Amino acid sequence: xxxxxxAESRYDRTRLRQWARGRAxxxxxxxxxxxxxxxAGVGAAGLPxxxxxxxxxxxxxxxxAPTVPTTPAPVAGLxxxxxxxxxxxxxxxxxxxxxxxxxxxxxxxxxxxxxxxxRNHTATPRVDADSWRLKVWGSGLRGAAxxxxxxxxxxLPAVERTLFIECxxxxxxxxTTQQGQQVTGTAWTLGAVGVAHWRGARLSDVLRHAGxxxxxxxxxxxxxxxxxxTNGVNLGRVRRPLPVSKALDDVILAYEMNGRPLPPDHxxxxxxxxxxxxxxxxxxxxxxxxxxxxxxxxxxxTDLYRLFGPDQPPQGSAxxxxxxxKSAFELELGATVPVHRTRxxxxxxxxxxxxxxxxxxxxDGGRHWQRARLHxxxxxxxxxxxxxxxxxxxxxxxxxxxxxxxxxxxxQPETTAHNTQGYxxxxxxxxxxxxx
Ligand SMILES: Nc1nc2c(c(=O)[nH]1)N[C@H]1C(S)=C(S)[C@@H](COP(=O)(O)O)O[C@H]1N2
Ligand SMILES: [Mo]
Numbered sequence: 001x002x003x004x005x006x007a008e009s010r011y012d013r014t015r016l017r018q019w020a021r022g023r024a025x026x027x028x029x030x031x032x033x034x035x036x037x038x039x040a041g042v043g044a045a046g047l048p049x050x051x052x053x054x055x056x057x058x059x060x061x062x063x064x065a066p067t068v069p070t071t072p073a074p075v076a077g078l079x080x081x082x083x084x085x086x087x088x089x090x091x092x093x094x095x096x097x098x099x100x101x102x103x104x105x106x107x108x109x110x111x112x113x114x115x116x117x118x119r120n121h122t123a124t125p126r127v128d129a130d131s132w133r134l135k136v137w138g139s140g141l142r143g144a145a146x147x148x149x150x151x152x153x154x155x156l157p158a159v160e161r162t163l164f165i166e167c168x169x170x171x172x173x174x175x176t177t178q179q180g181q182q183v184t185g186t187a188w189t190l191g192a193v194g195v196a197h198w199r200g201a202r203l204s205d206v207l208r209h210a211g212x213x214x215x216x217x218x219x220x221x222x223x224x225x226x227x228x229x230t231n232g233v234n235l236g237r238v239r240r241p242l243p244v245s246k247a248l249d250d251v252i253l254a255y256e257m258n259g260r261p262l263p264p265d266h267x268x269x270x271x272x273x274x275x276x277x278x279x280x281x282x283x284x285x286x287x288x289x290x291x292x293x294x295x296x297x298x299x300x301x302t303d304l305y306r307l308f309g310p311d312q313p314p315q316g317s318a319x320x321x322x323x324x325x326k327s328a329f330e331l332e333l334g335a336t337v338p339v340h341r342t343r344x345x346x347x348x349x350x351x352x353x354x355x356x357x358x359x360x361x362x363x364d365g366g367r368h369w370q371r372a373r374l375h376x377x378x379x380x381x382x383x384x385x386x387x388x389x390x391x392x393x394x395x396x397x398x399x400x401x402x403x404x405x406x407x408x409x410x411x412q413p414e415t416t417a418h419n420t421q422g423y424x425x426x427x428x429x430x431x432x433x434x435x436x
Contacts, residue, residue: 080123082264089115091191096120099191105330105346109376109385110162110258111194118265119167119192119279121238122226127285129261129269134253136206140216140244140291148206150255150269156201156209159252161275163381164350166323167192168278168305171425178430179415183422190328190429193350195383196266198273200254203247207291212244218296219247221272224287240280240300244291246321250275253286275381276322276352278423280305307419317419323352324426325412327359327402336434342391347372349404350383359386362401365430369403378407392435399430 075084080095090097099117107115118124129150137145170192175181186192207219222239229235242251252273255262262268267284274281280300290296307317327349337343345363349356355378360369372386392398405411416427 078118080120081118082124082126083114083118085118090117091189093186093188095122096186096192098188099194100332101189101191101328101330101347102332102335104348109195109382110197113196113258113260113263113266116194116196116257116266117167117192120225120265121228124265125225125285126264127224127269132269132287134206134270134286135288136210136291137288138220138290139293140213140218142211142213146210148209153201153206153253153270154255156205158199159202160197160199161252161273161381162195162197162379163273163275164193164195164323164383165273165279165282166194166326166350166352168280168320168323168423169421170279171326171429172422174425174427174429175416175418175422178427179418181418183418183420185422189333190326192279193326193383195350196257197259198252198254199256199259200252200270200273203251203253203272204249206253206289207247210291212248212291213293215293216244216291217294218242218290218292219244220290220292220296220298221283221286222288222290223283224285235299238280238283238300239298240283240305241292241296241298242274242281246274246277278305278320278323278352281321304421305423307421307423309418309420311417312419320423323350324424325349325351325353325356325404325406325410326426326429327404327412328429329400329402329431331400331431331433334432334434336436337392339392339395339435342389344387345372345390345400346385346387347402348383348385349402351404351406351408351410353410354407355380355382356384356404357407358405359384360403360405361386361388362403363390363392363398365399366401366428372402395435397432397434399432401428401430403428 077085085097089103097118099115103115134148169185170188173187175183218241220241222237254273255270271284272282301319305320329347349359359372361372362369372388375385403412412428416425
């Protein structure tokens with residue numbers, strides 16, 4: 001398996017220098033506006049709920065075609081999200097819905113669409129596949145812009161991969177509850193992650209058809225959802241540059257999720273899927289892709305999705321790329337369990353760097369550790385399910401801990417270095433339970 005991190009880290013270092021020298025073309029957003037915004041302590045995932053959005057305007061009929069709304073659906077949900085969000089499957093957080101890990105127990109390796117987390121900056125737009133076009137354009141192309149229809153994209157060779165998508169802020173709340181630190185953004189526990197089987201065209205094929213130049217450096221997919229307005233500042237449509245090396249490597253323009261056309265909330269008709277990288281890279285409802293021969297900057301690779309704070313480099317970190325290493329129990333936080341009764345503890349572990357090799361579990365707050373049994377062959381970009389039987393012997397509160405090690409040899413640490421926006425939490429989570 002090729003593990004060429006050199007291209008990525010070289011890119012990061014170059015970008016960081018350019019950013020530090022202020023050589024940022026900030027792609028439509030005034031730099032001073034952004035500074036104002038961040039002085040006010042607003043982080044990406046902390047953007048307030050915005051317009052009700054187009055999702056509220058139409059529901060999907062049995063044929064999958066948009067229909068005129070009648071009365072509001074009787075099921076739990078969010079105005080900007082199309083699918084139902086029942087409380088036993090999701091925790092609602094602003095415009096977003098977090099998967100309850102307990103609801104994954106017994107569901108198989110793939111996250112069913114009905115419980116896959118939703119992270120929307122604004123609201124799910126309704127995009128019609130027949131009239132949809134993907135426009136590829138920019139100074140990094142040899143010629144004029146090229147358009148792809150849905151059918152033309154589907155006629156390209158298809159690739160299929162099982163991959164997680166995970167928000168960079170997944171686990172953010174534990175900076176506060178476990179480390180006593182302040183962070184901005186959506187207070188996710190561990191459910192801003194899901195694994196799906198994706199099918200689509202290779203972004204590299206699309207770029208080659210469009211005629212990418214040898215000196216292209218950045219590839220910028222942009223979503224068709226509403227522009228993001230926060231504190232009076234319009235950040236424009238959701239977009240984050242990918243280095244051309246990653247874009248030509250393993251990125252997918254996905255039109256199927258778990259064997260079905262992409263559902264509205266996850267990017268219908270086509271989304272970007274960037275293996276191993278933070279969720280913001282995987283732009284939903286992609287409408288155009290700029291290919292540039294000069295570096296591109298948007299709020300999502302400058303002020304957002306980088307590490308800032310006293311424990312970080314003085315100028316901030318390079319733009320974040322890979323996801324980190326995590327583990328989660330398929331059990332409610334604070335669950336109550338009966339004493340002297342054996343139960344099978346189950347959970348999942350995943351890493352953006354390499355397959356997960358080993359998972360250890362402690363049922364006594366971290367004093368003793370046991371190897372969990374792995375139920376999946378460890379694979380890159382995917383999680384492994386694991387289990388361990390546990391018979392609580394005493395009543396009272398305790399903490400369950402799960403600690404993964406990946407094939408690079410990295411093990412989840414006890415604490416994660418703080419960053420102001422609470423990204424990339426990777427420490428072992430102390431999962432509280434009460435034995436009665
Ligand atoms: N167009 C668009 N793409 C987007 C977003 C968005 O709000 N708009 N959110 C991003 C973020 S922050 C994450 S974590 C993932 C979430 O994907 P999901 O909603 O399918 O789970 O989508 C990314 N792609
Ligand atoms: Mo995210």
